[in-house]
Amino acid sequence: MSVFIDGETRLLVQGITGRDGSFHTRQMVAYGTRVVGGVTPGKGGQTFDAGEGARIPIFDTVEEAVLATAPTATVIYVPPLFAADAMMEAAAAGIPLIVAITEGVPVLDMTRVDPYVRERGARLIGPNCPGLIAPGRSKVGIIPGSICAPGPIGLVSRSGTLTYEVVHHLSRAGLGQTTCVGIGGDPINGTAFVDCLAAFESDPETRAVVLIGEIGGSDEQDAARYVADRMTKPVVGFIAGRTAPPGRRMGHAGAIISGAAGTATDKVAALQAAGIPVADRPIDVVDLVRARL
Amino acid sequence: MSVFIDGETRLLVQGITGRDGSFHTRQMVAYGTRVVGGVTPGKGGQTFDAGEGARIPIFDTVEEAVLATAPTATVIYVPPLFAADAMMEAAAAGIPLIVAITEGVPVLDMTRVDPYVRERGARLIGPNCPGLIAPGRSKVGIIPGSICAPGPIGLVSRSGTLTYEVVHHLSRAGLGQTTCVGIGGDPINGTAFVDCLAAFESDPETRAVVLIGEIGGSDEQDAARYVADRMTKPVVGFIAGRTAPPGRRMGHAGAIISGAAGTATDKVAALQAAGIPVADRPIDVVDLVRARL
């Protein structure tokens, strides 16, 4: 099994006709994801050519798309200033899994999205995230399918390309993945490390978990506590940003050291104290995982 | 037993030093209500002389009052434009019963108060209500204690002086009350007829219930449905406003006929269809109740 998505996932794409939305819809369809509909206000009634003979119906609103196509997940590629509204629209329409790829969403928007989505019982992943992939089953977002392979490892990360680097090493070493989840690099996001760890812990196929953190906030420390208290499966960590200076935003809005808890040193120490080995280099993740399978 | 309040109720008074607040605090103390504290911003640390030797401590904020006096209910006498804030302050401080006497609270304020109070699990009675009284035990609000008597009748009403008229008749006829609750005459209020009916239904001392409705809205129709579906105890009704013209606000902000459901005719019919006898005159309530005990 995989977590959050699987081969049965029926996906809606919000912003399907945009530059990113159209490109990645084709990528997802090519990977085998069941894309059931798209939303672009003003283009309702048209269809989107997703390649491989797939013609996907477009709707003006998520509400209409839900009535017609019964999606179980949605992925959002709309521009940053419209992304919060898109997330709330998806939650209001009752879609249980909302994956927001969009980068650059104002953080004050997210303070409102968070309770809105929560009250409606939906799970939000992102924003500013690469989405997730269950290798060989389905992909929702932008993680390149070619670097992944099916297998027993669960992976959760705050970053995009660093995830690809690690996944690439794992796949080449024969360590395939049940699911890779990018939770995003923003200060306020919908799904935290602990949510993913809980999902991997209860997924029978997942045998070990890789956690890729970075500077800023204390999500890794929360994860460390969770692993120590509640997890039986082995977890291996990597933390980016050991050389980052304090007070500067390292690309991701959330990757900024303010206070001791935000430093890589503190996070590495917290993980190690919880019994989680932390790789010095991305490639070292492979050996650490292998030693624990 | 009584409903919502009893002799153990520890009452806070918000707006204790105002004209209405000070007068009614003395009335409540004289009646035997346990008033444990008062709130008037800027007068924290002073005490309020409630007569009969009672000196009540005053606090700047509800939070401080709660820490110091552990109230189980609060009654609000603050001016209308500050009343919504006072209700939310009480709910935030964890007080489970909030009785808002204030008349003239903007209805848009109440649209915000309603979910706020609900999320915190508090019960709001009012605003624009006379409060409630458990004769011989406690009174919270402004219902004159002299017209009430202990006994087996539960009474719930949308109005003030009309309630007094009916209670007066009941008491003189030897039909005392477990509790009299004024839920208020505003279009949006915290506690509805059905909430009170449910409380009376499960109160072992209450043997019959009097419901005093008026034109506007459909709270009486909801009550009728509730009585038909869920109540075992006899209920007697009275509806004011049979001669009210449509489209005019009859004093209470909520007493305005707009649509068929708001008319007295419709309400009387709904109650009667649910098996609830409806008195033609206030005094007729007495005989209708007596016949059902």
Added chain:
Amino acid sequence: MNIHEYQAKEILRRFGIPVAPGDVARTAVEAEGIAARYGGAVVVKAQVHAGGRGKAGGVTLARTPAEARAAAERILGMTIKGLPVGAVLVARAADIASEAYVGIIVDRASKRAVVMVSPAGGIDIEEVAATTPDRIRRLPVDPRYGFLPFEALQLGTFLYRDAGQARAAARILRQLYDAFLDSGASLAEINPLVTTPAGELLAVDAKMVIDDNELERRPAVAALRDASAEAPSEVAAREANLTFIRLEGNVGCVVNGAGLAMATMDLVKYYGGEPANFLDIGGSSNPDKVIAAIRIISSDPKVRVILFNIFGGITRTDDVANGIVTAVRHAPLRVPLVIRLTGTNEEAAVRILENAGLSAMTDMDAAVQRAVALVAPAGSAR
């Protein structure tokens, strides 16, 4: 509080809503000038706080300035449902391709502001609700999040198939919601919201009702009150802080508390009489209020008896008695007085009245019966 169409339109304009151009005139000459300025056809509309002004002849199309002047002349002389017309709106006539309804009310069942839209505009929305309910869409706005863009677009899409019009309607709806909140309204509607042949949306009629409880904190909105457009007795009552509604009967009623006031009217009717008014003096027992109440009711020539029904709780009945005595002393009444007092300080009240040669009763039914008997033709009382 009601405000006039032209005032509501000014508010909507301020929030960015496209409104048919128009100006208010208080004389026929002014109306002619406005029409001349616009050039083409105009609509001359009575500005009055009463529904059905169209049916009453208060709305007229005028093709020339001279026609506008004549129409204004006629309408400014009208009285609609008892209210004199003091002003007309002279608005440029719009070309109409279709008409929609958009409105916002405070809904007591959902305890929220509810946005309602219908592609069947131009007619009474309650009629649409009764006959073709599927042509109305309602959206209760969560006050914690406000009216969200996607919600507005859902409603816009319900109104118009054209994407541009749907978006324009969504924008107008959110502007209307902002205007509604900012004004402390309990109702705001545009009916019709017109689509022109060119595809533009335009508010052609607008109505707003303000929650009276909002006025204290919104002086700019409170200043929109047009006392000249209200019945003089209701203006006097408001100034005295009384709640007063004039009715058609002849038994004047003075009561403390709205519920008891309604029950008193009902009892008058029950015993065969007809109430002349609803009047609530409220919880305070300020003698000035009592004096004002007597003056206002006495000024109604139909009134043939004044019935007091006071249940003293917070209200001190002796204060009320003092008010009655003072009022009667200053201006002797032309009609008989029936007084029922009970509750707080009842004995003192009775003494005060008796010393002034007035008598008091303590039973509501008895008092109402006596008041009705005083106005009834002999033998007709129940």
Added chain:
Amino acid sequence: MNIHEYQAKEILRRFGIPVAPGDVARTAVEAEGIAARYGGAVVVKAQVHAGGRGKAGGVTLARTPAEARAAAERILGMTIKGLPVGAVLVARAADIASEAYVGIIVDRASKRAVVMVSPAGGIDIEEVAATTPDRIRRLPVDPRYGFLPFEALQLGTFLYRDAGQARAAARILRQLYDAFLDSGASLAEINPLVTTPAGELLAVDAKMVIDDNELERRPAVAALRDASAEAPSEVAAREANLTFIRLEGNVGCVVNGAGLAMATMDLVKYYGGEPANFLDIGGSSNPDKVIAAIRIISSDPKVRVILFNIFGGITRTDDVANGIVTAVRHAPLRVPLVIRLTGTNEEAAVRILENAGLSAMTDMDAAVQRAVALVAPAGSAR
């Protein structure tokens, strides 16, 4: 985005907060004029996007206009933490009875804006948090209801025993919250909020940081950007849509993705080198970005090697290769280039580079090791 103290104070003033009078000067003569206009003592303060300007000598009390001129002369010549001082704020000196701290930040743990207050003002709030945490009170604002009046009064009461001051502080806090929201800020603070001997509250220093993601929809706020107060290389990077932070080392890094960029820097350090910068070209593979990245990094005289680390996902590695080739062709590099490319269109990318006489690697560790070796003294590489 950082804005200057004087800009933050203008915003706070617009929201009604009492702010110590002051004006900005870009020359010493202007500063003298402002001081002369105020009459009494003034404080001359460097307007620079760096903390610790007081310790650096960028804040001076001046008792006369001449003193103000001299202070401005000196401060306008300063460079604080590498940033030249282009303007000073000349503010009337306030009499101080006590100092408090009030501030608002977006808190990631509670996912809310948090209002923080402390009666221990004038010093760094993180120091207060570390040493006397009970002297700070934090209130996470529920975004669904906003910052409620009673919440503000709770904080005001925590700050001041005097009821009037508590109320004044509550008002200021709500105004600060409004300013915070309206500006799209991620931080807004007044430190110190001063109590004068007369008991008035006055904002004497203010700081605001704007969420970069808010700028597009807030052009008035975006216009507050003072590019002259930023490092030129960071301005150039922003204009090219690159995320760039200059550091102290000599290994220039060009990476796609923030996490991979940090991991690359870490690996440089791991192998004994020192990264010269953080640079993320983002997900797009626009060759112009690559060209700009090379130009910006090359302009740092400390840089002795440029390391590319590209993991092609959305980014097409052939596009990156084309960008590198174009850049090198236009302006030959003064330092060696180490290129690691893998992922999307990797083979094409390698061909493009080889055709241009450049070589590419596919392994991150090997590439970093080579880059470090190129700058390390012989024998010192790990």
